[in-house]
Amino acid sequence: MSLPRLTGRMIAFSRFWLAREVGLLIADGAVIELGARAFAMLAALLDANGRVVSTAELREIVWPGSTVDANTVQAQISAIRRALDADRDLIVTVPGRGYRFAGEIRLVETPETALAPTATAGNTPPTTAATLAPTGAAASLRAHAIDPSPFTGRHAELSELLALVPTRRLVTLTGATGIGKTRLAIEAAARLAAQFPDGCVCAALGSLAHPDRVARAIAAAVGLEPNARLAELASLAAQIGERRILLIADHCDQLGEAAARTLDALLAATRGVHVIVTCETPLFIPGEACVPLAPLPVPPERGGDTAATLDCDALRLLLARLDPLLTRAGFNDARLYVPGLAETTIAAAALVCRRLDGVPFAIELAAAAIVSRVRQGVAAESAITSFAHDLDAMLTRRTGARRIVLPRAAMVAAMLDLRYDALDDATRTTLRRLGVFTGAFTREAAQDVLGALDNDDAELGGHLYAPIKPSAPHALNASFNGRLRMLIDAGLVNEVDCDGELRLRLPESVRRFALDALDRHRESAAAAAHHAQFVARDMERRFGAGLAAATSHTRHDIDALRAALEWTLAADKAELAAELLDHSATVWVALSLVDEYVRWARAALACVAGGGAIPAAVRHIRDEMRLTAVLARALTFEQGASAEIVESWQRTYELANICADMPYRVRALFCLVTCALDAGEIRRCRQLSDAFSEIASASQWPALQVNARRIDGIVTAYEGRFDHAIRLLSPVSGLVQDAASNVDKDAAREANAMATSYGLSLHVVARAMLDASRWFAGEPLAAPLPAMRREPANDSEPLAYCVSLSFACALAAIDDDVALAESCAAALVSRARVAGLRRWLRYGLDVQLWLDARRGDDEAARRLVGSAAKRIARERVYLLDIAFLTTLLPRIDLTDKPEFTASLGTTLRDASSRAERIGERWPVAPLLRLIAMLEWAGREDVETVRATLASAMQLAREQGARRLEVRVLADLDSLNGPEALDTTTAPPRAGLLRAR
Numbered sequence: 001m002s003l004p005r006l007t008g009r010m011i012a013f014s015r016f017w018l019a020r021e022v023g024l025l026i027a028d029g030a031v032i033e034l035g036a037r038a039f040a041m042l043a044a045l046l047d048a049n050g051r052v053v054s055t056a057e058l059r060e061i062v063w064p065g066s067t068v069d070a071n072t073v074q075a076q077i078s079a080i081r082r083a084l085d086a087d088r089d090l091i092v093t094v095p096g097r098g099y100r101f102a103g104e105i106r107l108v109e110t111p112e113t114a115l116a117p118t119a120t121a122g123n124t125p126p127t128t129a130a131t132l133a134p135t136g137a138a139a140s141l142r143a144h145a146i147d148p149s150p151f152t153g154r155h156a157e158l159s160e161l162l163a164l165v166p167t168r169r170l171v172t173l174t175g176a177t178g179i180g181k182t183r184l185a186i187e188a189a190a191r192l193a194a195q196f197p198d199g200c201v202c203a204a205l206g207s208l209a210h211p212d213r214v215a216r217a218i219a220a221a222v223g224l225e226p227n228a229r230l231a232e233l234a235s236l237a238a239q240i241g242e243r244r245i246l247l248i249a250d251h252c253d254q255l256g257e258a259a260a261r262t263l264d265a266l267l268a269a270t271r272g273v274h275v276i277v278t279c280e281t282p283l284f285i286p287g288e289a290c291v292p293l294a295p296l297p298v299p300p301e302r303g304g305d306t307a308a309t310l311d312c313d314a315l316r317l318l319l320a321r322l323d324p325l326l327t328r329a330g331f332n333d334a335r336l337y338v339p340g341l342a343e344t345t346i347a348a349a350a351l352v353c354r355r356l357d358g359v360p361f362a363i364e365l366a367a368a369a370i371v372s373r374v375r376q377g378v379a380a381e382s383a384i385t386s387f388a389h390d391l392d393a394m395l396t397r398r399t400g401a402r403r404i405v406l407p408r409a410a411m412v413a414a415m416l417d418l419r420y421d422a423l424d425d426a427t428r429t430t431l432r433r434l435g436v437f438t439g440a441f442t443r444e445a446a447q448d449v450l451g452a453l454d455n456d457d458a459e460l461g462g463h464l465y466a467p468i469k470p471s472a473p474h475a476l477n478a479s480f481n482g483r484l485r486m487l488i489d490a491g492l493v494n495e496v497d498c499d500g501e502l503r504l505r506l507p508e509s510v511r512r513f514a515l516d517a518l519d520r521h522r523e524s525a526a527a528a529a530h531h532a533q534f535v536a537r538d539m540e541r542r543f544g545a546g547l548a549a550a551t552s553h554t555r556h557d558i559d560a561l562r563a564a565l566e567w568t569l570a571a572d573k574a575e576l577a578a579e580l581l582d583h584s585a586t587v588w589v590a591l592s593l594v595d596e597y598v599r600w601a602r603a604a605l606a607c608v609a610g611g612g613a614i615p616a617a618v619r620h621i622r623d624e625m626r627l628t629a630v631l632a633r634a635l636t637f638e639q640g641a642s643a644e645i646v647e648s649w650q651r652t653y654e655l656a657n658i659c660a661d662m663p664y665r666v667r668a669l670f671c672l673v674t675c676a677l678d679a680g681e682i683r684r685c686r687q688l689s690d691a692f693s694e695i696a697s698a699s700q701w702p703a704l705q706v707n708a709r710r711i712d713g714i715v716t717a718y719e720g721r722f723d724h725a726i727r728l729l730s731p732v733s734g735l736v737q738d739a740a741s742n743v744d745k746d747a748a749r750e751a752n753a754m755a756t757s758y759g760l761s762l763h764v765v766a767r768a769m770l771d772a773s774r775w776f777a778g779e780p781l782a783a784p785l786p787a788m789r790r791e792p793a794n795d796s797e798p799l800a801y802c803v804s805l806s807f808a809c810a811l812a813a814i815d816d817d818v819a820l821a822e823s824c825a826a827a828l829v830s831r832a833r834v835a836g837l838r839r840w841l842r843y844g845l846d847v848q849l850w851l852d853a854r855r856g857d858d859e860a861a862r863r864l865v866g867s868a869a870k871r872i873a874r875e876r877v878y879l880l881d882i883a884f885l886t887t888l889l890p891r892i893d894l895t896d897k898p899e900f901t902a903s904l905g906t907t908l909r910d911a912s913s914r915a916e917r918i919g920e921r922w923p924v925a926p927l928l929r930l931i932a933m934l935e936w937a938g939r940e941d942v943e944t945v946r947a948t949l950a951s952a953m954q955l956a957r958e959q960g961a962r963r964l965e966v967r968v969l970a971d972l973d974s975l976n977g978p979e980a981l982d983t984t985t986a987p988p989r990a991g992l993l994r995a996r
Helices: 036-048 055-062 072-092 134-139 155-164 181-195 211-222 234-238 256-269 306-310 313-326 344-356 360-375 380-399 408-422 423-433 443-458 478-489 508-520 524-543 558-570 574-583 585-590 592-612 621-638 642-659 663-681 680-698 702-718 722-732 743-756 762-777 785-789 798-814 818-835 838-854 858-874 878-889 898-918 924-937 942-959 962-975
Strands: 011-014 016-019 024-027 030-032 091-094 097-101 106-109 126-129 170-174 198-203 245-250 274-278 289-292 494-498 500-506
Touching: 011 097, 036 055, 036 072, 036 097, 055 072, 055 097, 072 091, 106 234, 126 858, 134 592, 155 170, 155 181, 155 289, 155 313, 181 245, 198 211, 211 234, 211 245, 211 256, 211 313, 234 256, 234 408, 256 274, 289 500, 306 313, 306 344, 313 360, 344 360, 344 380, 344 798, 344 898, 360 408, 360 443, 360 478, 380 408, 408 508, 423 478, 423 508, 443 478, 443 524, 494 743, 508 524, 508 878, 524 585, 558 592, 558 942, 574 585, 574 621, 585 621, 592 621, 621 642, 642 663, 642 838, 663 680, 663 702, 680 702, 702 743, 702 762, 722 762, 743 762, 743 798, 743 858, 762 798, 762 838, 762 962, 798 818, 798 838, 798 878, 818 838, 838 858, 858 878, 858 898, 878 924, 898 924, 924 962, 942 962
Parallel strands: 170 274, 170 289, 198 245, 245 274
Antiparallel strands: 011 016, 011 106, 016 024, 024 030, 091 097, 106 126, 494 500
């Protein structure tokens, strides 16, 4: 087949070119035979630009309005793979989700000469764009489209928009509800995508209830990873940077002022962001260009010929909408061929358009109403005529005169009333109850909530149809599916693609109508209650164990969670609020909404403690206990004030004692122990550990006893009793050689899950503490140090692993194992950075600085010694700081730094006294050895140095720190060497200051 004359822009991937305009796939200068369906499917996969395209979406794109099965889609995928031959792996099957294109995609300018048959295999077309943003961007907007109907009319407005958007940073489409603002914005974005290489995205703001959520919604639309600082406009702008993006800010009416402030600041702080706003009125931002949308032109009532009537955009939209709906409904023989329509039918269709004043959404609802009559056996043309008569009569009754039209703002409401009245009782009930859902929702969620409401009806004896049991969420009820399908076909419910998962969503105007209908039927409270209960069950099922990580679908659940919480607080349902907050922590953390999580916890706690409608005298103590624990946990995620965290857990413990609630007593004690350990309050830790052990012993709960022993062993190690700590930790550490211990494996696994759900993977810390204790005791480690940095794939609690890695870094540094220290430091930096644990990130970076010092960088050594000294003076003593000082002080010439030496010595003495005072005695002996080093460098009397080392030796023996004892003994021996006889000439790195 000879190549046609081709010019313009084409899509290039591997050795192929795809000419969309003429429907050709070209490889090596030759046309590849590919059917029209397969070509359309390949184009759709390229449009997605690496995103997974579901089978349902491919069906809608390639066979719009038709019913085909998955095997038909698979057959076309096979045809594409055959055409790609050796590059067949570019089409990837994603099990359970759909397909995606896995290659690099480019836009190329293709002059005629570039397609000469002489092109050789492997030649790469000249590239004019780095990515396929134009087509991929259009695909990314599909989930936000109100309806897949063809774009009709609006030529003048579209032309104006295409000219304005590239030159003006902010363009606002204004007009009444249902006028077609979102549809026009999406069409313009798809056509302008070539000018925005970093994407065209849509932020739906209609479901947001609070102004501070606008910036996060924009960040999510742009595709930024969740981050706590994204709520700050400066941070959002910084992360967008120089990217050239077209943003649709959809449905800004409810939060107009907040949207205006956010967009104004965002545009001022960026250069490549252009925005299309959809709102009923302008935002009144400086530089804003407004494009008002009028209704579509309607046919004249008299005097127009048939051709002129059919050319009116409103009528064209009605007929264009009818054809796919009729086809989808299975009436292939009822398709409307315009040339064959009777004049009476055309007149009736024109009457429909006039009575609806050319409002697009109202016209689409009218098309769905006509199709429903065809379903009932009425011929297509007769259905148009009868509907036109009924619509005319209904609007005449409403306005009082035949030729008066309703205000455009009321037109959609009138059509919704008409469509609602035309539904059967069961479908009407389904529609209004779906109004309780905010944003996108799953079929299973709808079935669960509506089924619970149906059960309420059944109990009252007034159920309309067989109830759907919520206990079987995956067995979709056939009649329920049928009603959903009817609502989808009627344009009252939309199917949207949420990251590869097909969900449902009500258009904003339909949802408002449904909520009003719920109020009229006095079902709002019951529907909101069942919705909140479903969300609570769903959160508990997915995240209740505290181990499950959030998925890409989590961001689609946040609106439902917010709506449930708003209702529980308004209705004073403290117990349900506690359920929602307790099980949803993973969601808030994954979306970096911890600050909002804290606010919800405070609001719920204020309500239950008497700040809301519930009087303080009748507040529920158990609910207060749970919500106090939620607040403490949320503050921990927020890394807030430690004093408030401890106070909240202490209050939880007191309330748990009042309620005799064993699980919360244990949880509160556990968290109090971890807070005290973090603060270095070891005497307090001992008291709490003894109380924990007492409860565990009385409970006869094996998993609790395992964790009690772990806590006891960790506290014992901090107290400096290494031999005893090893005896406590060895059986419960979970290391390989301890498999023969008498600890039941199931109990150990349960103990691990329990502690991790409390916020700290205790078994990981216990392993690290056991290895550190064995190191001090001079025993061989239970496992190589690399075992301390194992990363289980299902782990979602990074703090314990950062603690473990810091211990591994410290022991590797003290033993001068450069390779292991480098490896552990890299892992620590990576984990801490992802988790946002700044303290441990700092330590990881300090270990990397230590590596530079170890390689001879004296400046790095001085900086690190200074940093370690400041931390010891300001905070507490960590093993890593001991490692830094022990290994780097011998490398620094201290002879001419008497002030630094004296200051550091004072810091270390104060730290030693503080450690004795708080009961954290493990660092005292290492600190005394460091003090002796400084005394020797400061030319102190030999006997003074010897006395300090003797104190360190005695304490090391008491603690069982035999490895340290050996090193102190070597230091004492160095005092008896020749260099000790003349301190005035002793080289600064000799004797005691020799690196070990």
